[in-house]
Amino acid sequence: MKRLAILGSTGSIGQSTLSIVEQFPDRYSVVALAAGRNVDEAFAQASRWRPKVVSMATEELAAELSRRLRQAGVTGMDVAHGPAGTVACSTLAEADFVVSAIVGVAGLEATHAAILAGKPVGLANKECMVAAGEILTAAARQRKVLILPIDSEHNAVHQCLRVGTHGEVKTIWLTASGGPFRQLPLEKFDSITPAQALKHPTWVMGRRITIDSATMLNKGLEIIEACRLFDLPPSQVRVTVHPQSTVHSLVEFVDGSILAQISVTDMRLPILYALAYPERPASNLTFDLAALKHLDFEQPDFERFPCLRLAYEAAEKGGAHCIALNAADEVAVEAFLQGAIPFTGIPRTIEAVLASTPEAHPETIAGVLAADGEARERARALVA
């Protein structure tokens, strides 16, 4: 029985994780839930799973949850709040495995704390690896802690890597759907509306990640994530555009063999893989290979998607540049969604923030968060 702490339990990955626990009651139980602001969902989850501790974003929300749990006669549960509450969840003595699925750098401190506490982590939060990958992977190496990627591409890579050694890897090929504007004429990019950009061709996801798919900055973040997770330079991580999102990624080995992973586009599969690794429990997440007709691939267009180039530049520099890439993008995407800047303003904002970023490699989470905050300020000034 693996006892889980789920950070970001009320989000999409958190809920999918709980649906896996529901399907495999003999394998998994829940000991900690770090929710956000959704008291209704947190109350339902806490009532259903009876964790040792549940945490909310603020003291007020925690008080509200406590009151409702008391009313419902649910007892014996610590209700915590804020960053300290999230850390309490991720470092709980009873937790055997931590699912890190809080969006953005908000999950960073608790994920780092989980690794320092020696707990294996299923990582669904790519911003953690982009902003603090150097710190997290160093801690994981030192503590001999396994970090299992839940991002579908990196999960696919993790699977493919099992057929060879690290030194035998030539290139990791991340697949990209190419987003909704893969074939849009370049001159129309300035007039793309938020409504158009929010329509992703293959995955249903949150707002920021959907826009990041449309600019391909999302793939850029994944390039950096792959470099950190798999300890490879940016030159060994490439992108191939694959509109069907059926092949989730590929690994090319030095002998010439390429391994690819194919599955349904359902996040429960990489979650199950991470939870069960190295085992593979039988699931109903079946891909109908007999119905497969075509798989298409094409080269990514760096002119259409300058965010890819910016990500490679940040990946080469590492440290503060990766932090700034992520922070500037988050601010720029929000500005685009609010109509403050055009679609093409997103890469322009990122490029300007990167240009004013000093070369630095923060060695603490506090240093990362400070660099993140500074980059956001510069981005906000630009989009204002």
Added chain:
Amino acid sequence: MKRLAILGSTGSIGQSTLSIVEQFPDRYSVVALAAGRNVDEAFAQASRWRPKVVSMATEELAAELSRRLRQAGVTGMDVAHGPAGTVACSTLAEADFVVSAIVGVAGLEATHAAILAGKPVGLANKECMVAAGEILTAAARQRKVLILPIDSEHNAVHQCLRVGTHGEVKTIWLTASGGPFRQLPLEKFDSITPAQALKHPTWVMGRRITIDSATMLNKGLEIIEACRLFDLPPSQVRVTVHPQSTVHSLVEFVDGSILAQISVTDMRLPILYALAYPERPASNLTFDLAALKHLDFEQPDFERFPCLRLAYEAAEKGGAHCIALNAADEVAVEAFLQGAIPFTGIPRTIEAVLASTPEAHPETIAGVLAADGEARERARALVA
């Protein structure tokens, strides 16, 4: 340094194996070469590689080779001949690894002897596994001997299987090019000429295997080979038609993940994999993934290709039926190439031979060869 015995050294796989040895002189040397009837090539190979023993098909050919080696001043080499000579090669004390690449059941005894002698085998000969898979795999289990498939499909499967356990495998999917008649109207099958059937769309191979690709009996043999090599029932081995022959096969796991192997269509890659396993040396056999555009898949058509159905039937019965499938096909293909029967006569001959085959499971190589001979006789009577 791995010292190789190569059975079938003058054939296509044998020559490709020697080109790998040429590329990796620090990894591999040659201690035994079992050639066939090509004295010129055998002489060139023996002179170049200076094995301990070289064997020819007949005593006369061996005498001719000895004479030429003497003339050239090449000494210190045993020249053997016939089946005993092949066995002498495959069981040579100095050999660390045996490449079994003699076409047809002729390689069976020597391959069995190699396994009994505890030598790991790279198996390029699918008839061995079809006719005597039960015997060979039992011997390999008992002696804890590794059999590494060199057939590109099974080699791909072997790679994909490394990401899970045997119990986690749901289905092996062998890819098939579909051959030259994948889209030919069914009513034209009777008038297919040998010249048409000898044009394979993606691989350049020997005559029988090319015709076997056109009837898809080749894929049928591979289904049986896969069942034996990977210890799975026929219901867990399926075929998907993939005209580009880029994905060499796939393995579907019970959790829903499918792993696929992609590479150039060059037999040197599976040979290198088998020789080097579990390592992957760097090679120049590079697949240009950036140039990949489309991969197509479709369901195999059992009406157009009755050989597939016959192979599944033989696979279910095992033993003498698998032997008869292979033997009858070899006779029927030869009769087709000589104009004695039409293309559609190949499956008709096989079906008739299978119908008259008794259920039996020979437990010795001699028993296999006897059943093979009987099936050939029945097939010859049918095509006469």
